[in-house]
Amino acid sequence: MTELLFRGATVYTPDGPGDFDVSVSDGVITSVGPGGSGRGRVVDVAGKWLLPGGIDVHVHSRDPGFPDKEDFGTLTAAAAAGGVTTVIDMPNTVPAVDSAGVLEAKAALARSRSRVDFGLWALIRSSSTPEQLQALAAAGATGFKAYLGYGFDDGRKQVLYAPESDDPQLETPPDYGTLARLGPALAAIGLPVVIHAEDPAVLNSFKRPYETYADVLASRPPEAESVAISASAAVARQCGFHLHVAHVSSARGLASAEEAVAAGTSLTIETCPQFLWLSDADYQRLGTAMKMNPPVRTAADQAALREGLRRGVSGVVATDQAPHTDEEKAGDLEHAPPGTPGVQTLYLSCLELAKQMGDPWLATRWVSEGPAALAGLGESKGRISPGYDADLVLIDPTRSTTFSPRAMRSRQKHGALEGLRVSFAIDSVYLRGARVGAKAGGRMVTPSG
Ligand code: NCD
Numbered sequence: 299m300t301e302l303l304f305r306g307a308t309v310y311t312p313d314g315p316g317d318f319d320v321s322v323s324d325g326v327i328t329s330v331g332p333g334g335s336g337r338g339r340v341v342d343v344a345g346k347w348l349l350p351g352g353i354d355v356h357v358h359s360r361d362p363g364f365p366d367k368e369d370f371g372t373l374t375a376a377a378a379a380g381g382v383t384t385v386i387d388m389p390n391t392v393p394a395v396d397s398a399g400v401l402e403a404k405a406a407l408a409r410s411r412s413r414v415d416f417g418l419w420a421l422i423r424s425s426s427t428p429e430q431l432q433a434l435a436a437a438g439a440t441g442f443k444a445y446l447g448y449g450f451d452d453g454r455k456q457v458l459y460a461p462e463s464d465d466p467q468l469e470t471p472p473d474y475g476t477l478a479r480l481g482p483a484l485a486a487i488g489l490p491v492v493i494h495a496e497d498p499a500v501l502n503s504f505k506r507p508y509e510t511y512a513d514v515l516a517s518r519p520p521e522a523e524s525v526a527i528s529a530s531a532a533v534a535r536q537c538g539f540h541l542h543v544a545h546v547s548s549a550r551g552l553a554s555a556e557e558a559v560a561a562g563t564s565l566t567i568e569t570c571p572q573f574l575w576l577s578d579a580d581y582q583r584l585g586t587a588m589k590m591n592p593p594v595r596t597a598a599d600q601a602a603l604r605e606g607l608r609r610g611v612s613g614v615v616a617t618d619q620a621p622h623t624d625e626e627k628a629g630d631l632e633h634a635p636p637g638t639p640g641v642q643t644l645y646l647s648c649l650e651l652a653k654q655m656g657d658p659w660l661a662t663r664w665v666s667e668g669p670a671a672l673a674g675l676g677e678s679k680g681r682i683s684p685g686y687d688a689d690l691v692l693i694d695p696t697r698s699t700t701f702s703p704r705a706m707r708s709r710q711k712h713g714a715l716e717g718l719r720v721s722f723a724i725d726s727v728y729l730r731g732a733r734v735g736a737k738a739g740g741r742m743v744t745p746s747g
């Protein structure tokens with residue numbers, strides 16, 4: 299039996315921070331108590347903070363499908379470097395994860411490359427059947443993702459951002475009707491349904507070419523987000539499934555989500571570091587590194603999202619880590635693909651924001667405890683407590699970090715948070731009691747139900 303004793307750190311437990319010994323046996327936390335109470339080989343971590351490993355519920359591994367952009371090896375190297383010990387991967391890989399067979403093949407691939415634990419979201423297509431969803435759940439999916447308005451190329455088995463509506467090859471995107479049709483099955487399965495919340499009808503009405511960043515904001519107004527949230531929430535409430543709103547980017551979107559919760563919808567809200575740290579003014583500095591869907595909006599949106607997080611309205615911060623190649627991103631605003639890497643900077647950027655709000659420990663709720671609950675991992679991950687996986691991050695609160703392209707482990711080096719300086723550094727990271735290393739060792743996580 300491998301026994302370890304972390305001694306001397308300030309430990310963040312569900313009851314708050316304290317100076318505790320944490321013992322670990324065979325990858326699981328066995329005790330958290332006052333100094334001298336634990337057993338095992340001592341790891342001296344004096345002066346550090348010991349936090350639960352991060353869980354990023356919104357990443358795009360690009361694997362299989364786009365090895366030039368990313369794969370599970372580079373994705374999870376970036377995650378591990380940033381204190382994220384579990385990633386939940388989105389299904390828009392190729393082939394897209396629309397059946398149990400595809401999910402199982404992807405799981406085998408991820409196991410062979412992943413340095414941290416991983417889960418897999420499954421895709422809802424307009425043609426999905428209840429039986430397919432049930433089989434995906436039985437194969438271990440974390441839940442389901444519906445890309446409202448995104449087309450599907452059934453020949454290439456690929457989700458597309460901006461489908462030409464007259465292309466006969468393309469399957470109709472999933473819409474509120476799809477959610478209503480599949481709603482009873484989704485409710486019976488009991489797993490969360492994630493939506494990419496940009497209403498296609500609103501987007502179509504406002505669409506214009508992107509010459510300046512103002513065109514981006516005019517083309518994708520906050521109404522696209524608020525309408526998608528309200529309509530999906532109405533379906534979720536009536537059918538009884540849990541709705542998780544990915545990457546909320548606007549004050550209006552947040553307000554619609556909060557109204558839906560007040561009306562009794564089972565709904566969780568995710569926002570992203572890029573929306574919490576940036577506004578349209580940063581486009582001048584960042585250029586297309588900041589192009590993503592939904593877009594980074596105004597300073598007023600940024601302030602509302604921060605306030606929502608502080609009040610606990612949004613319980614999950616995830617990155618929407620969506621890398622492309624630096625060459626692709628070097629294109630002009632109209633043609634550069636949307637998305638930014640971010641998994642590596644999730645934990646530290648949240649610690650810094652929480653510190654600015656007066657309580658750095660809040661960050662562990664946003665990036666660990668809240669995401670664990672969403673992904674059905676609330677009994678095994680997300681806390682430093684006996685019985686939980688020893689997924690641990692040691693933070694050095696005396697060293698600062700400036701996010702730089704040189705340190706990025708993702709294939710895409712220029713992320714939207716480039717240049718941000720935070721007053722913490724990652725010291726070391728443990729996955730189920732072992733230092734995260736260069737080799738695969740990640741396991742698939744499945745919801746406990
Ligand atoms: C994502 C991607 O590239 O896969 N891009 C993005 O701008 N967010 C798609 C998504 O998560 O919606």
Ligand code: ZN
Nearest residue numbers: 494544545591
């Ligand atoms: Zn999305």
